Amino acid sequence: MRTVLLASLRTHTRRYVSALVAVSIAVAFVVVIDAIGSGARSGVAASVEAAYPAADLVVGEEYGVAEADPAKALEVAERRGDRATVIASLWTTVAGPDGSLGDDVQVGTVSTEPDLRSQDVARGRAPTGDGEALVAEDTAKTHDLKIGDLLTVGVGNDATDVAIVGLTRASSYLDADVDITWPAMAGLGMAIPDAVAYDVRDGDVAGATEALTAAVDSTVQTRDEYVAARIVMLNQGVDVLSYLLLLFAAVAGFVAVLVIANTFTILFAQRSRDFALLRCVGATGRQVLRSVRVEAFVLALAGGVAGVVTGVVLGRGLGWVIRAWAGEAAFGPVSHSPVWLGAAFIGGVLATVVAAWWPTRSVVRVSPLAALRPSGEVTARTAAGRVRIALGLVAVAAGCAALALAIASGNMVPLILGGMTSFVGVLLLGPLIVPALLRLLGRVGRTGGPLRVASANAVRNPRRSAATTASLLVGVTLATAILSGMASARQAVTAEMDGEYPVDIALSGTLPVDAVRSVGQVDGVDEVRAVDGAEVASSAGRLTIIAPSADDREVTRDREATRVADDEILLPTVVAQDFAEGIPDELTLRTREGEVTLATQLVGSKWGRAAIVPPAVLAQLTTDAEPRVLWVLADDGADAEELGGTLGALTRGGDVQVDNNLEDQQWVAQQLDVLVWAVLGLLGVGILIALVGIANTVGLSILERSREHALMRALGLTRRGLRRMLAAEGMLLSVVAALLGTVLGVTYAWFGVETIVVPVLGSGGLVIPWIQLGVVLVVAALAGLAASTLPARRGARVTPAEGLTLD
Structure with a gap:
């Protein structure tokens, strides 16, 4: 069988290209998810990470740090020869040369260690002692402060005088109006310690962690762990990005299995006569089964390698495009995790083997003589058809129950499982649903010969029509669900923000x-x-x-x-x-x-x-x-910081307090933009998978029907007529997939909004982006047309005599 295996790979190389492309794209999708996710995390975490530069460890909890821990952490740093700085804040009275800056001015801490200082000094220099301070540029503009001015921070006997030595621009989420050293703030008696940033000088992070853990009551974490926890806290306890990556990773695996299984189903069905001949000349069913599964494994290895390479290139290119459009503040540098790369490769191989398992079993179950005869189509009237319909109905019912459970519990796990299960049920019911929709469209559009023939031809083979629409159905459903879900979430967040900040x-x-x-x-x-x-x-x-x-x-x-x-x-x-x-x-x-x-x-x-x-x-x-x-x-x-400073300066001289809500709004908008751009990038790759999937299945379907097309040519159909018929058939199938996918996508979006958005924000509803969904429908129809064009031209070039001799 080894000789048969090698001969098969050589003989059917052209057919295997479709399967190889399906595997590669599926693996690449997972790799791109990692790339886009890393860029999105970089964008979200940039302003948080900037507060802890050069810190190997951070001492602190979500709510802050224990009162005695800053002093203990500083003692450990002094004893070990490391560096540490306390990050704290308070809201107090600050007075300048021309009067009070306000009764609740935000005061932060600045480190005298350059590597641990988070502030971005725009003018002047950083403090080197406890009697010096930094002031934000917009605050200085509002109150007409200059380098060298004296400020009085605090009230009563605890107040301290500091000199302005520099002006700062926005750099992190902990930016304050005035920054002084920790010893100066501690002397005010009102400080609220947030964390201790700790830099290990000798590289012994494990030793420093052990020493700090023994000395302090608060948790000791690496900077990355602390930043991740802070991001979750800032998002009201919800790790939105992790949920999105989990969702897309699950969808990627699901789509991969569907596309690959669909491709192998058609591929092995085309070779049923080859398998039957092997059985006739003495090969056992087990040998044939092992041979085709080895073929699938070889394809999986080649497709996995190609997919990882393609994913790395595509991920970096897509990340560069997103960063160019969204800006560096919204989308950070792209990186690749070795764990994700390994998981993508292994997952692609396993998905291919699993996806090829059932098609290979169904092929070798057929006896040699039965396979050499024309076979009947499995319909609802056959036992296999009834089983398929029963399984489809059970899957739809189970999926709907899981989706209802997701709404009741507010949990994403039953949401994902319910969506996938119900979608599998829809695919199993495809031979019933797709022909019914095709007949409906055929009645509406019975105006020309090619369209009429295409409609009748598509309905004649329900399983093949359902298999052809499956890939595009996945893509349209995914696109519709994500676009509707994002529009709904964006509107809910905007409404929440408008209620909290009715004025800028x-x-x-x-x-x-x-x-x-x-x-x-x-x-x-x-x-x-x-x-x-x-x-x-x-x-x-x-x-x-x-x-x-x-x-x-x-x-x-x-x-x-x-x-x-x-x-x-x-x-x-x-x-x-x-x-x-x-x-x-x-x-x-x-x-x-x-x-x-x-x-x-x-x-x-x-x-x-x-x-x-x-x-x-x-x-x-x-x-x-x-x-x-x-x-x-x-x-x-409008720039929030610049506008706030201008208005503060304009009203200087009176007892006027400036509340800049626009800064908070723009910060939240930036986080939303990161998520939106990340989702759009992943959605683009998902649609690409769908387009490749429908191109594969349409191409293989046309190749499978070469004898049928040759017979039509022999009966008088011209090459142009054949191309028009195949193009009309592809567009009909695409429109059916688009319409069905839109309905499913909007339904899944509603479940997603009720499960994720409403529990987090307490309000919200489904928003349907009609224009975007219209674009998806147009793209889907054009995709069907494009997917049919090249295979149709290739099929039309085959002469009737040559086509009738093909297997």
């Missing part, structure tokens, strides 16, 4: 007379609204209230976020944190002109340093209301 920037306090005009003239400002209010006495202390009108609320990103009932007061957390005795259930507001008691509603929305009351209440409390808060909506693409 809020200016609170005593506003200049011409504030609206001057702010409106700033580049990057789209809309400005001055909201009237007053400062009143309350049962919890002095309080600024505002009463936005219907017109004021209309310009916000979420008008419902600032809607207040007639007997309520909306209290943002930034205001409530100043209440020394907690937040009462009711607040009594007093002025010389009246007194009102309102129910307190604590909200997370951020619209400035003021509570919202109904306009009638404000009119009852004062007749001299004046603008107390300026609401600013920015242009699309």
Whole structure:
């Protein structure tokens, strides 16, 4: 059989190219997932990693670090000759040469060790002692601070004076307005330690880990482990990227098995006469079975190697394209994990062997004489057809049950398993579903001979039609589900962000007379609204209230976020944190002109340093209301840091507090962009697999029907007519796959939204991107046409006499 094996590989090389391509693309898909995932992780982690440069280890938990651990970690570093720096923050009063910078200015720590310093110094130099500080460029611009100015940080006897020696630009997620050394901050008595970044000088990371673990109460982790945990925490405890990679890895394996199994099914069906002849000349069924499985294994090895190489090249190229379009901040450098490369290769080999297992068994089950005779098609009326339909119905029912369980539990595992199981059921039911849809399209489009013949020909062989549409059905379903899911998730996140940040920037306090005009003239400002209010006495202390009108609320990103009932007061957390005795259930507001008691509603929305009351209440409390808060909506693409600094500088001289919500919005938008670009990259590769799959199956199907086409040519069909018929057939099959895939994809997207998006955000619903789905339908139809073009031209070149002699 070794001679037969080698002869078969030589003789059927052209046919095996399709199987080799299917295996290679499947393996390459997994490799590209790793590449895109690494770039996305780099983009997400860039601002987090930047806070811990050159750190081999990080001491800390998700919530921070134990109070005594910073001193203990510094002692270990001094004893071992290593370097360490404490990362901490506090919100306190900071005063400059021209007055206060605010009562809750964010103050961070800066290391005197250059390698451990996370700040990016734009001008000046870094601090070398406890009496020096760095100031953010936008903060310096807002308060007219210069290098050499003195700042007083803190209150009372614990306050400390520091000199500004440098200005910083944004560099990490821990950026602060003012940065001082840890000893200077510790002396203020209000520091909140976040972590300790630890640099091992002698390379003995294991020894340093052991020493730190023995000394501190907090967890000691490598920087990569700590950064990964921080990213999960910043995403509200959900490792979104890992979920996406898990989803696409599972889909990749699933698609690989489908495409390869489909290819081998058609390939071995074409060779049934060859196998029968081998059986007739003395080969046993076991020998034939072993021979074709060895062929599949050889193809798997060759396809695995080709797939790994292709995946590396494609992953790096795709990563470069995504990075060029999305920017380095959204998508980082691409790298390849040896574990993923090995898993892709081994998984491709195993997937090929598994995918080829059943087709080979079905081939050698047929007796030699039966295989040499024309065989009947398996239909619903045969025993095999009834079993197939029964299995399909069971798979669909089991998959739907798993999908329902996913919604109930909010777990992705039953979501993936349910989706795959139900999709397998749909594929098993394909010989029933696909012909029914083909008949429907055939009735609609019975206007020309080629289309009529193509429709009848496609319906005549249900299993072959279902097998041909399977690859494209996978791609369209995947594309539709991902596009609909992303649109739904993006809208849900946007709605959540709009509710939390109804305005981009809020200016609170005593506003200049011409504030609206001057702010409106700033580049990057789209809309400005001055909201009237007053400062009143309350049962919890002095309080600024505002009463936005219907017109004021209309310009916000979420008008419902600032809607207040007639007997309520909306209290943002930034205001409530100043209440020394907690937040009462009711607040009594007093002025010389009246007194009102309102129910307190604590909200997370951020619209400035003021509570919202109904306009009638404000009119009852004062007749001299004046603008107390300026609401600013920015242009699309405006730089948050630059705009915030400009507006702060513009309102300098008064008691004005700038709340820059746009910075938080843009940070979240950046994380979403990373995920979107990563998903689009993976989706592109998935669609490529689908296109290769349909090209394989259409090409093999046309090759299988060479005698049939030759007979049609002999009966008078021209070469042009044959090409048009095959093109029409390919387009019909593609349209059917696209329509069915769109319905399935939207359904799976709904289950995904209800399982993942709604539990995380608490709201959301399915959003169907009609334009994008329309593009998918057009691409699918063109893919069917393109997949049929080359095989049809090749088939049309065969003369009738030559074709009738083919096996």
